[in-house]
Amino acid sequence: MKILLLGKNGQVGWELQRALSVLGEVVALDRRGAEGLCGDLSDLRGLAQTVRRVQPQVIVNAAAHTAVDKAESEPEMARTLNALAPGVLAREAQQLGAWLVHYSTDYVFDGAGTRQWVETDVPAPLNVYGRTKLEGEQLIQTSGCKHMIFRTSWVYAARGGNFAKTMLRLAQERDRLSVIDDQIGAPTGADLLADVAAHAIRHVLPPLGHNNLTPSGIYHLAAGGETSWYNYARFVLQTASQAGMALKAGPAAVNAVPTSSFPTPAQRPLNSRLDTGKLRSTFGLSLPDWQQGVARMLAEIL
Numbered sequence: 353m354k355i356l357l358l359g360k361n362g363q364v365g366w367e368l369q370r371a372l373s374v375l376g377e378v379v380a381l382d383r384r385g386a387e388g389l390c391g392d393l394s395d396l397r398g399l400a401q402t403v404r405r406v407q408p409q410v411i412v413n414a415a416a417h418t419a420v421d422k423a424e425s426e427p428e429m430a431r432t433l434n435a436l437a438p439g440v441l442a443r444e445a446q447q448l449g450a451w452l453v454h455y456s457t458d459y460v461f462d463g464a465g466t467r468q469w470v471e472t473d474v475p476a477p478l479n480v481y482g483r484t485k486l487e488g489e490q491l492i493q494t495s496g497c498k499h500m501i502f503r504t505s506w507v508y509a510a511r512g513g514n515f516a517k518t519m520l521r522l523a524q525e526r527d528r529l530s531v532i533d534d535q536i537g538a539p540t541g542a543d544l545l546a547d548v549a550a551h552a553i554r555h556v557l558p559p560l561g562h563n564n565l566t567p568s569g570i571y572h573l574a575a576g577g578e579t580s581w582y583n584y585a586r587f588v589l590q591t592a593s594q595a596g597m598a599l600k601a602g603p604a605a606v607n608a609v610p611t612s613s614f615p616t617p618a619q620r621p622l623n624s625r626l627d628t629g630k631l632r633s634t635f636g637l638s639l640p641d642w643q644q645g646v647a648r649m650l651a652e653i654l
Contacts, residue, residue, distance in 0.1 A: 353375055353376030353377070353409050353410065353557065354376060354377045354379065354406065354407065354408045354409055354410075355372050355375060355376055355377065355378045355379065355408055355409070355410045355411075355412060355553075356379050356381070356402070356403065356406045356408040356410070356411045356412070357369065357372060357378055357379065357380040357381065357412045357414065358381055358391055358393070358411070358412070358413045358414060358415045358441075359382065359391075359413065359414035359415025359416070360380035360381060360382050360391075360414070361382045362414055362415060363507060363508070363509035363511060363512050363514075363542040364414040364455060364507065364509075364542045364545050364546060365380070365382075365414035365415065366509070366511050366542070367509065367542045367543045367545070367546035367547075368380075368412060368414055368546040368549065368550075370546065371543075371546035371547050371549065371550040372412065372546075372549075372550055372553075374550070375550060375553060375554060376409075379406050379408065381402070383415075385398075385402075388405075389402045389405065389406065390402045391415070393415050393416075393432070393433045393437035394429070394432050394433060394437070396432070396436060396437060396440050399437060399440050399441065399444075400440050400443075400444050403441065403444035403445070403448070403450075404444065407448065408448070408450055409450055409451070409557065410450060410451045410452075410453065410553055410557070411441050411444075411445050411450055411451070411452045411453070412453040412454075412549065412553075413437075413438060413441055413452065413453065413454045413455070414455060415433070415437075416433060416434055416455070416485070417429060417430040417433035417434050417481070417484070418481070420459070420479065420481045420616075420618045420620075421616050421617040421618045423479070423480040423481040423484065423618065424479065424480050424617040424618050425617070427480045427484070430480050430481060430484045431484045431487065433484075434481070434484035434485050434487070434488045435484045435485075435487035435488040435491060436491075437488075438452075438454055438488040438489075438491060438492055439488065439491030439492070439495065441454075441492075442491060442492040442495035442497045442499065443495050443497070445495070445497040445498070445499070446495050446496050446497035449498075450497070450498070451497075451498045451499065451500070451553065451556060451557070452492060452497050452498070452499040452500075453499070453500050453502070453549055453552070453553065454488070454489075454492055454499065454500070454501045454502070455501075455502050455503075455504060455545065456485050456486075456488065456489050456501050456502065456503045456504075456570070457481070457482065457485050457503060457504065457505065458503060458504070458505040458537065458574075458621065458624040458626055459477055459478070459479065459481055459482035459485060459621060460475040460477050460482050460485055460486040460489065460503065461473065461475055461476060461477070461482075461621060461623075462476040462477070462478055462621060463478065463535075463620070463621020463622040463623040463624065464622075464623060465623055466536075466623060466625070467623075467625065468625040468626060468627035469572065469623075469625060469626050469627060470572070470627045470629075470630070471503075471569070471570045471571065471572060471627075471630055478618075478619040478620070478621060479618035479619055479620075480618065481618060482621075489501055489570065493569075497568075498556075498568050499568045499569070500549075500552055500553075500556075500568065500569070500571060501569070501570045501571065502545065502548070502549065502570075502571055502572075502573040502631075503570060503571070503572050503573065503626060504540050504545055504572075504573050504574055504626070505537045505538060505540060505574050505624040505626055506537045506538060506539045506540055506574075506624065507540055507541075507542060507545065508539055508540070508541060508542065508646070508649065509541065509542035509543070509649070510649045510652040510653050511542075514649075515539075515581070515584065515585075515588075516584075516588045516646065516649065516650060516653075517653065519531075519585045519588050519589060520588065520589075520592055520597070520599075522601070523589055523592075523599040523600060523601040523602070523605075524598070524599060524600060525600065526600060526601050527600050527601055527605060528601055528605045528606070528607060529585065529601050529605060529606045529607065530606075530607045530609045530613065531581050531582045531584075531585040531606055531607070531608065531609065532580070532581045532582060532608075532609060532610065532611050532613070532614060533580045533581065533582035533583070533608035533609065533610070534580070534610050534611055534622055535580060535581055535611060535620060535621070535622050535624065536578055536579070536580055536622065536623055536624060536625060537574070537578065537579070537623075537624030537625060537626075538574040538575045538576065538577055538578050538579070538624075538625070538626070538642045539575060539579070539584055539642045539645070539646055540573070540574045540575045540642070540645070541575065541645035541646075541648075541649060543645070544573075544575060544639070544640070544645055545573060548573055548631070548635075548637065548639075551635060551637065552571075552635050555635050571628075571630055571631040571634070572626035572627055572628050572630065572631060573626070573628060573631055573639075574626045574628060574639070575639060575640060575641060575642035575644075575645055576628075576639045576640060576641040576642065577641040577642050577643070578625055578642075579642060580608075582606065582608045582609075584646075585606050586603040586606050587603075587643060587646065588646065588650065589601070589602055589603045589606065590602075590603045591646075591647055591650050592650065592654060595650070595651075595654045597654060
């Protein structure tokens with residue numbers, strides 16, 4: 353089997369290189385491309401030509417415009433990367449008979465209420481990032497290609513920057529921290545996102561696959577449980593303290609504040625809870641609680 357992976361050096365893409373390697377040949381590209389192949393999502397023609405040249409059985413798109421606030425000032429670029437490029441990949445996948453695996457976001461919802469979002473809830477994005485990611489989903493769905501779209505939230509990885517690393521740095525510099533407590537979600541590791549994608553791909557392809565029994569569609573994928581950024585920060589600092597890290601601001605020195613205390617160009621949803629029941633039942637999975645993945649990530653970076 354041949355797999356075309358886009359966004360290989362991002363947080364999720366880096367983990368996908370590992371997770372997908374056991375399934376077959378992985379042609380992994382970043383924005384710079386390689387050997388005449390295009391991995392730049394802004395080059396729509398180049399993307400199409402690359403798919404035709406590689407002839408993969410599976411396309412995995414881990415690339416996107418993820419700078420949520422920056423997207424407000426460059427909506428056309430965000431739309432190209434988050435909507436038009438996935439649309440091109442979907443069209444090429446449909447012509448090849450290939451599967452397309454794509455990552456989306458809880459930001460397609462408006463964050464109202466307190467219940468978990470299910471896949472059939474009506475989207476109502478609050479910002480450019482959410483709107484362009486939603487359009488990408490829609491273009492994939494209308495293409496007719498076989499697809500799995502994984503909506504996720506609060507993604508982190510040991511590689512690169514993340515919320516936990518920021519909290520640890522600030523806790524070493526300051527006596528007190530202020531962290532938002534009215535946004536609720538589940539911190540989800542890039543390693544979990546990659547492993548679930550690999551499992552799902554194995555599930556739908558021969559010899560195990562029964563494509564007629566595993567419908568194309570959207571699946572919510574996030575770690576188990578829920579928390580606020582405030583309690584997430586306290587967990588990080590508590591874990592670091594127990595590991596012997598010297599902090600000026602411990603868990604007790606974290607102040608809970610509302611989202612309005614930190615104005616941003618892009619409005620954030622308050623409710624990022626995702627119901628993962630469809631994913632778990634379809635693929636026979638059990639998703640670990642968010643604390644397990646965060647603790648493992650902290651053990652790696654501390």
